[in-house]
Amino acid sequence: MSHNDNHLETKLIHGPQRGEVQTGAVNVPIYFSSTFHQNSFDEFGPFDYSRSGNPTREALEEKIAELEGGTRGLAFASGMAAISSALLLLSAGDHVLVTKDVYGGTFRFVSEVLKRYNIDHTFVDMTDLNETKRAIKPNTKVIYVETPSNPCMNITNIPELIKIAKANNCLTFIDNTFMTPLYQNPIDLGADIVLHSATKFLSGHSDVIAGLAVTKDKELGDKLAFIQNSFGSILGAQDSYHLLQGIKTLGARLNQSSNSAMQIADYLNEHSFVKDVYYPGLSAHPGYDIHKNQSAGAGAVLSFNLPNKSAAKAFVDNVRIPVFAVSLGAVESILSYPATMSHAAMPAAEREKRGITDGLLRFSVGLENVNDLIADFEQALFIAEKQARVGV
Numbered sequence: 354m355s356h357n358d359n360h361l362e363t364k365l366i367h368g369p370q371r372g373e374v375q376t377g378a379v380n381v382p383i384y385f386s387s388t389f390h391q392n393s394f395d396e397f398g399p400f401d402y403s404r405s406g407n408p409t410r411e412a413l414e415e416k417i418a419e420l421e422g423g424t425r426g427l428a429f430a431s432g433m434a435a436i437s438s439a440l441l442l443l444s445a446g447d448h449v450l451v452t453k454d455v456y457g458g459t460f461r462f463v464s465e466v467l468k469r470y471n472i473d474h475t476f477v478d479m480t481d482l483n484e485t486k487r488a489i490k491p492n493t494k495v496i497y498v499e500t501p502s503n504p505c506m507n508i509t510n511i512p513e514l515i516k517i518a519k520a521n522n523c524l525t526f527i528d529n530t531f532m533t534p535l536y537q538n539p540i541d542l543g544a545d546i547v548l549h550s551a552t553k554f555l556s557g558h559s560d561v562i563a564g565l566a567v568t569k570d571k572e573l574g575d576k577l578a579f580i581q582n583s584f585g586s587i588l589g590a591q592d593s594y595h596l597l598q599g600i601k602t603l604g605a606r607l608n609q610s611s612n613s614a615m616q617i618a619d620y621l622n623e624h625s626f627v628k629d630v631y632y633p634g635l636s637a638h639p640g641y642d643i644h645k646n647q648s649a650g651a652g653a654v655l656s657f658n659l660p661n662k663s664a665a666k667a668f669v670d671n672v673r674i675p676v677f678a679v680s681l682g683a684v685e686s687i688l689s690y691p692a693t694m695s696h697a698a699m700p701a702a703e704r705e706k707r708g709i710t711d712g713l714l715r716f717s718v719g720l721e722n723v724n725d726l727i728a729d730f731e732q733a734l735f736i737a738e739k740q741a742r743v744g745v
């Protein structure tokens with residue numbers, strides 16, 4: 354059996370070559386070196402300066418390229434650095450279509466930064482493919498997709514969207530942060546660039562800020578590498594090492610967290626005080642069938658709506674296990690309040706349009722015992738519901 358026949362859980366741990374070539378060390382060394390001595394006057398080695406390339410970062414870049422099934426992987430200082438650098442492939446006069454309820458930082462970059470360089474955009478509900486088709490302009494060059502979207506877990510049909518993109522000579526970029534290559538492989542479905550906030554599930558321990566990009570073909574990979582080197586927002590060697598270590602345990606972490614997320618979603622769905630539960634693993638989710646077709650799992654993030662802001666506050670005040678914080682995809686469960694956290698960069702009117710109401714909470718399921726988490730939710734919801742009844 355060749356290496357490529359292995360399951361992703363195996364590939365997460367073993368690369369094309371075993372360990373580090375020179376010594377056999379099973380972990381990639383951290384090359385703390387900004388520059389590299391050249392042995393010959395007229396023939397330079399593979400590395401010259403660490404902004405352009407570093408062996409530890411390169412090991413990570415090769416790893417993510419292999420996992421996503423692309424030709425070139427690139428590691429950036431943050432998810433936003435990866436996303437922004439990919440969008441810098443656009444030129445003045447171009448137009449980009451973007452998922453309506455995209456990550457708040459991506460919304461900010463597209464609407465506040467790209468606009469100043471005369472790169473136009475339209476936010477569109479990509480669950481509606483006809484609306485997406487209608488929004489394409491003669492100068493549309495990129496369709497930028499997040500699925501499941503954040504925080505309402507809307508599902509875009511990736512293969513259908515890619516058909517539309519190809520018919521209109523557009524590239525497709527997909528933010529695969531929520532699914533990771535373990536559950537969703539957009540390049541196999543025809544996407545041109547896959548982007549990650551590796552800060553989340555890929556790293557998994559709330560210790561590193563990092564971004565990754567993978568291109569389907571070499572030519573686009575070279576163009577993005579040129580931007581990476583020009584713009585200079587690269588991932589450092591130590592963070593590259595931490596991320597490589599995090600990736601090894603992704604299979605165990607994401608599978609356990611996703612199983613727990615399913616149980617928590619079922620629990621919340623049955624609770625009378627909870628208005629809506631957004632989780633693509635629930636058969637009542639409008640994108641359930643599409644998601645199941647294009648992804649191997651529903652993931653470990655869900656959102657749910659309580660009746661109003663004071664109910665959300667009462668829940669947050671009384672829940673004991675999760676941390677109350679931005680971010681997601683970690684060993685510890687993370688509860689967040691999108692209206693003032695992940696989507697604070699979005700004006701209130703824009704938020705409401707996207708279903709990011711004042712009662713909405715997002716929950717990223719960690720590795721705690723799921724029964725403990727459900728018991729914790731039970732007691733916090735009990736208090737929140739009681740307070741709502743007496744009108745505190």
Ligand SMILES: *Cc1c(COP(=O)(O)O)cnc(C)c1O
Nearest residue numbers: 431432433456503530550552563
């Ligand atoms: C966190 C996140 C980002 C931004 O990544 P950073 O590493 O924080 O820069 C982009 N997209 C999604 C879906 C995210 O969750």
